[in-house]
Amino acid sequence: MLRLSALSLAVAGAMAVAPTAANAEVSASVGVANMYLWRGYDLGNGDAQVSGDLSYSNSGFYTGVWAASGDSAAGQEYDLYVGYGAEFGGVSIDLSVWNYMYPSAPEGNDQILDDFGGLSEAILSIGFAGFSVTAYDNIAGGSGYEYYTLAYGYEAFSILVGKHDNIGGPDDNGIYQPAEDVTHVDLSYAYNDNLSFTVSQQVDNEDDDDPKVVVSYSLPIDM
Numbered sequence: 001m002l003r004l005s006a007l008s009l010a011v012a013g014a015m016a017v018a019p020t021a022a023n024a025e026v027s028a029s030v031g032v033a034n035m036y037l038w039r040g041y042d043l044g045n046g047d048a049q050v051s052g053d054l055s056y057s058n059s060g061f062y063t064g065v066w067a068a069s070g071d072s073a074a075g076q077e078y079d080l081y082v083g084y085g086a087e088f089g090g091v092s093i094d095l096s097v098w099n100y101m102y103p104s105a106p107e108g109n110d111q112i113l114d115d116f117g118g119l120s121e122a123i124l125s126i127g128f129a130g131f132s133v134t135a136y137d138n139i140a141g142g143s144g145y146e147y148y149t150l151a152y153g154y155e156a157f158s159i160l161v162g163k164h165d166n167i168g169g170p171d172d173n174g175i176y177q178p179a180e181d182v183t184h185v186d187l188s189y190a191y192n193d194n195l196s197f198t199v200s201q202q203v204d205n206e207d208d209d210d211p212k213v214v215v216s217y218s219l220p221i222d223m
């Protein structure tokens with residue numbers, strides 16, 4: 001299965017468009033959650049997740065690294081990303097490229113998951129008036145996998161509908177892809193800047209139809 005971890009640690013599943021920064025800024029954070037929720041799936045099979053990130057931004061451009069545990073199949077994860085975000089007349093646009101690496105990947109998948117550039121996605125997000133539409137396109141290491149989300153946020157609440165679009169089953173590299181046209185809905189509430197709650201439900205997959213409740217806590221690190 002293709003792995004992607006959203007950088008947002010405050011509200012699991014909510015899309016965040018990177019703001020345009022007027023000056024250079026370095027930021028970091030650490031977080032914990034009771035499960036590794038990825039696009040409606042629990043990648044850790046009930047295990048908790050620990051994550052952290054370090055990022056640099058300047059005038060809309062940003063780059064960084066995100067690391068996490070909790071993936072029971074692929075192991076430790078390191079994501080490298082670079083992108084640009086801007087706002088024009090109230091419309092926010094963000095374009096980024098993410099590379100996913102798994103140093104402890106099982107034998108057979110390690111050539112793709114452990115090599116830089118072996119598994120990558122391009123992500124485009126457009127937001128306006130609390131709504132955001134995001135498209136994820138696999139550009140390396142997969143078999144045409146795509147994923148789309150429509151999200152809306154109001155104050156501390158947010159809702160996200162995500163749709164997997166692929167053929168399902170193992171791809172040419174032996175990496176399992178989610179079933180075709182699986183859709184999930186995430187409802188999230190941010191109690192404060194650190195603590196958030198998410199309920200995620202797949203709506204058209206009989207093999208994984210139990211709701212998932214995620215509690216996430218994150219802390220910024222002073223730089």
